[in-house]
Amino acid sequence: MHELGVATEIHRACRRTMESHGPGRIEEVRVAVGELSAVEPELLQFAWQAVTAGTPDEGSRLEVEWRPARQTCLKCGEVAERGAGSWLRLCPRCESPLRVEGGDELDILHLSFTPDDVQEPAP
Amino acid sequence: MNVQQRVLAANDEAAAELRRGFRADRMLVVNLISSPGSGKTSLLEATVRALTGRVRMAALDGDIATERDADRLRAAGIPAHQILTGGACHLDARQVRTALEQAGMGKPDILFIENVGNLICPTSYDLGEDFKVAVLSVTEGEDKPFKYPAIFSRSEVTVITKSDLLPHVPFKLDEARAQVAALNPTGRLFVTSATSGEGIREWCDLLMERLEGKRRA
Numbered sequence: 104m105h106e107l108g109v110a111t112e113i114h115r116a117c118r119r120t121m122e123s124h125g126p127g128r129i130e131e132v133r134v135a136v137g138e139l140s141a142v143e144p145e146l147l148q149f150a151w152q153a154v155t156a157g158t159p160d161e162g163s164r165l166e167v168e169w170r171p172a173r174q175t176c177l178k179c180g181e182v183a184e185r186g187a188g189s190w191l192r193l194c195p196r197c198e199s200p201l202r203v204e205g206g207d208e209l210d211i212l213h214l215s216f217t218p219d220d221v222q223e224p225a226p
Numbered sequence: 227m228n229v230q231q232r233v234l235a236a237n238d239e240a241a242a243e244l245r246r247g248f249r250a251d252r253m254l255v256v257n258l259i260s261s262p263g264s265g266k267t268s269l270l271e272a273t274v275r276a277l278t279g280r281v282r283m284a285a286l287d288g289d290i291a292t293e294r295d296a297d298r299l300r301a302a303g304i305p306a307h308q309i310l311t312g313g314a315c316h317l318d319a320r321q322v323r324t325a326l327e328q329a330g331m332g333k334p335d336i337l338f339i340e341n342v343g344n345l346i347c348p349t350s351y352d353l354g355e356d357f358k359v360a361v362l363s364v365t366e367g368e369d370k371p372f373k374y375p376a377i378f379s380r381s382e383v384t385v386i387t388k389s390d391l392l393p394h395v396p397f398k399l400d401e402a403r404a405q406v407a408a409l410n411p412t413g414r415l416f417v418t419s420a421t422s423g424e425g426i427r428e429w430c431d432l433l434m435e436r437l438e439g440k441r442r443a
Contacts, residue, residue: 105315105347112233120229134233139376141346193408200408203379209350211229 109142109209110150114160117214127218129160137170137208144169172206237351240319244326244354248337254437255337257353259377260361261370262343265387267295268420269361269429270338274302276430277336281437284334286325288317288342295340305331316347319354335437345374356436357382364388364397371405379409383416385429390419 117132132151136142144167151165174182176194184195194201232238248255258266267287274283285306287295290313299306307329309321322339331337339355341348349358360381362370365388371378378384384406392399399417406415414432418425 105350108314108316108318109233112236116231116233116235117229120227120231141350141376200411209233211231211233214227214229 106142106146106150107153110147110154110165113151113165113211114154114158116211117160117216120214121216124216125218125220127159127216129155129163130215130217131164131166131213132211132215133166133168133213135168135170135208135210135212137206138172139203139206140209142209168212170206170208173204174201175204176201234350234352237319240323241352241354244319244323248354248356249440249443251333252335252441253333253337254335254433254440255339255353255355256433257339257341257348257355257358258361259341259345259348259358259381260343260363261345261366264343264361264363264366265420266340266343266361267298269385269387269418270299270340271302272418272420272423272426273338273430273433274299274304276426277433278303281335281434282332283336283338284329284331285338285340286317286322286329287340288321290314290342305329305334307331311342315342315344316351317341317353318351322353336433345370345377349377349380356440359383359385361385361387362402364391364395364399366397368398368402368405371402371409375409378406378413381410381413383414383432384410385425386415386417388419388421389417389424390422 113132113134117129121127136144148165155161155163176182176199178199179194179196182194182201260266270285283304285299285304286309287306288309288311289295290311293308296306296308307325309317309325339353358381360377403415416425416429418429
């Protein structure tokens, strides 16, 4: 359950970011998850619920932006085809090795929270 | 508010700090990753037999439970410290830092970090190592590299183990080589057996080369 550790890190990082703004609760966190980061969005969202349960952030949303990897063949250019359930193989057209770019993202992009003394979420 | 922060930033910072310390100590650090039972500990036992007297070695062993791996390596003659993750599927840099503080292993020339047996999760966690080693046994099937591409593309070295069993299993060595080469064109691959000793000298030569490189740097 790798996602639990990742969700814990996200929560910790968000809480650190909020520290300078005084007490409050998280409304929504948006993260980028790359195809090659070995993190499953659904499991991550499930883990987020578990990690925030019983904290002031219980009920907050974790939105995932999925970032696919791009496969490029030196001869054929960008290759959209994928192996069944797989990526990163030889080029299906000419069998040259494929170069893979991106897809390793695992970043916090945006955090919305409500300070305890106001009613609306901070932008 | 916009944040723009890597989720694993805390791990990456701890890993960078470890890497600075390892560089200052001229210590070569190798992070071994594989499925459970692929023979990481046996490979290290064979490595210890081959290199004892030439370099000082030590090991950190990650497992969910038991001290068995560290016990085996201590029996082989090197300081070893078990990191019990209590259910976590990988080691992180903070665990390695804490273990090194607790273990009091001195300053070996080569530190082996034997990760928790798992081909997925350990891949994302930098431990400050010089390079990762993917270990694959011939009893697992030659299609592992394409099934778990992240680890095989990020490991500078792939070690195929249990080659003495090749006559008895349907493992296609050429196919495994081709898959690793496709994922990682610049990587090195060694075919080894801790039982027959095949490939152990070549693997140890690589370790010595890399250690010399680190000492010169």
